[in-house]
Amino acid sequence: MHYNVENLFDCRHDSLKHDEEFLPQAVRAWTWKKYYDKVAKIAKVILAASDEQVPDLVGLCEVENAYCLDGLTKYSPLRDAAYRYVMTDSPDERGIDVALLYQPATFRLIGSQCIRIFSEQTIHKPTRDLLHVSGRVISGDTLDVFVCHFPSRFGGIRQSEPYRMLVAKVLRQAVDSLLAVRQNPYLVVMGDFNDSPFSRSVFEVLGAEVRTDKHPSPWKLYNLMAGKEEGTYRYKGEWEMFDQFLVNGNMLNFSSSLYTHPSKSYRLVFPFLLEEDEQYGGDTPFRTYKGMRYHGGYSDHLPICLDIEIKY
Numbered sequence: 001m002h003y004n005v006e007n008l009f010d011c012r013h014d015s016l017k018h019d020e021e022f023l024p025q026a027v028r029a030w031t032w033k034k035y036y037d038k039v040a041k042i043a044k045v046i047l048a049a050s051d052e053q054v055p056d057l058v059g060l061c062e063v064e065n066a067y068c069l070d071g072l073t074k075y076s077p078l079r080d081a082a083y084r085y086v087m088t089d090s091p092d093e094r095g096i097d098v099a100l101l102y103q104p105a106t107f108r109l110i111g112s113q114c115i116r117i118f119s120e121q122t123i124h125k126p127t128r129d130l131l132h133v134s135g136r137v138i139s140g141d142t143l144d145v146f147v148c149h150f151p152s153r154f155g156g157i158r159q160s161e162p163y164r165m166l167v168a169k170v171l172r173q174a175v176d177s178l179l180a181v182r183q184n185p186y187l188v189v190m191g192d193f194n195d196s197p198f199s200r201s202v203f204e205v206l207g208a209e210v211r212t213d214k215h216p217s218p219w220k221l222y223n224l225m226a227g228k229e230e231g232t233y234r235y236k237g238e239w240e241m242f243d244q245f246l247v248n249g250n251m252l253n254f255s256s257s258l259y260t261h262p263s264k265s266y267r268l269v270f271p272f273l274l275e276e277d278e279q280y281g282g283d284t285p286f287r288t289y290k291g292m293r294y295h296g297g298y299s300d301h302l303p304i305c306l307d308i309e310i311k312y
Contacts, residue, residue, distance in 0.1 A: 001049055001268075002190040002243055004061040004149070004232075004301035005042050006288050007096070008068045011035055017095030019064065027292050038288060039071050041298045043078035046101075048270055049305055054081045058101040059147040059190040061301075063087065069099055086112040086133055091126035098131050098147045098191070107135040110142065115174055117167055127151050127163065130171055132178075139257045139312035141186055144178055146171065148191035150201065164195055168205035179219050179248065186258045188308075189221065189246040192301065196241050197226035208246045212262060216249030224265035224306065232267055232302040237280025245306045257311050264307040273298055 009022035011032050022030040049055055063069060066087065073083045086109070087099035102109065115130035131147040148171060151163035171189070179185050189208075195201045202208050202223065210226035224245045231239035245265050250256050275297070277284040286297030 001046065001055040001057070001303055001305045002059040002061075002147075002192075002245070003042070003045065003303035004192045004243060004299060005038075005063065006299035006301065007062050008038060008042065008060075008072075009035070009064045009095075010067050010071075012067075014065070014095055018093050019095050022064075028289065029294065034294065036071075037296075039068070039076045042072060043076040045268070045270075045273070045298060045303060046078055047081075049268055049303065054078075054083075054103070055305065056103045056106045057145060058083070059145070060099045060101065061147075061149040061192045062096045063099050064095050064097070069101075073101065084109070086131065088114045088129040088131050090114075090129040091116075092128050093125055096128065096149075098128060098149050100131060100133050100145060100147050102133070102135065106138055107143070108137075110134040110136060115170065117170055127167065130167070130174065132174060137258065137310055139310050141184070141257050142182070143258065144182070144185065144187045146174070146187075146189040146191070148189065148193070150192065150194045152194050161200065164193070164199075164201040165205050168201040172206050175221065184250065185218055185248055186250055186256070187221075187248040188251070188306070190244070190304075190306075192243050194242055197223040197244060202244070206246075212252055213249070216252040218248055218250045220249050221246045222249065222252060222262075224260070224262045225304065226262075228265075228267070230267070232304060233300065234277070234284045237277065237282070243301055243304050245304065251308070259309045259311070260306060266305055268303045268305060273302060
């Protein structure tokens with residue numbers, strides 16, 4: 001599962017970050033009551049995604065710090081699920097990071113790495129690290145997972161595109177380095193790309209194919225969300241598929257130990273995650289804030305899920 005949770009901040013000021021908006025006396029009037037309500041709502045979404053068990057892996061975007069993840073995994077309705085987590089500690093000015101929750105019984109952690117984005121020429125301000133996590137699954141195979149949150153479209157799509165293309169280039173280099181050393185690679189990339197599957201950053205620079213080959217290549221990435229109806233984020237009445245799963249070709253081979261298919265990737269569209277779009281019509285994500293005004297919802301993004309069959 002992957003979920004951009006829309007600004008999960010605590011109510012304490014971090015002197016090294018620009019988190020002033022999310023304080024009780026600030027313009028957003030972010031209080032502990034609102035914080036605990038939001039944590040409970042995120043837990044509700046993850047539990048609602050469960051069938052016989054909770055998702056083995058949950059990628060999260062826009063989490064401020066480990067305190068917030070401790071609150072989610074240890075002191076919310078999610079506590080009985082016994083998740084553990086790894087997260088980045090990025091130089092992002094607002095202090096938001098990405099994280100991966102995992103079930104230690106089904107994903108035995110091997111290691112994790114934070115990948116920093118360096119470029120004084122291209123990035124006008126620090127951006128989020130990429131998170132790479134490796135784990136052993138119940139078949140004995142190693143599964144590598146990347147969690148990412150590409151730079152936003154703030155300032156305009158065209159003006160901000162070089163930032164996302166740079167991050168895509170760094171991610172592609174990390175993927176290629178991994179594929180070069182893994183004997184039988186299984187790879188999942190999940191995140192909020194702030195671009196569609198057909199955008200240059202994802203399709204051209206990252207090289208994520210939008211169609212599945214008859215004989216998928218272990219060295220190629222394939223976008224499982226390309227061509228899906230609607231999307232995960234809505235802007236001025238138009239849906240965008242910003243949240244995506246990419247896998248390498250091994251995972252699309254039916255004879256592989258870890259197998260999936262584009263039909264096994266989907267949005268979660270529980271009724272409580274949506275509300276009527278009063279301005280443009282139709283449904284839109286029930287978000288926590290509308291501008292600076294507290295709205296009391298879940299997130300401005302919808303979560304996505306991917307089912308993987310493990311043969312052992």
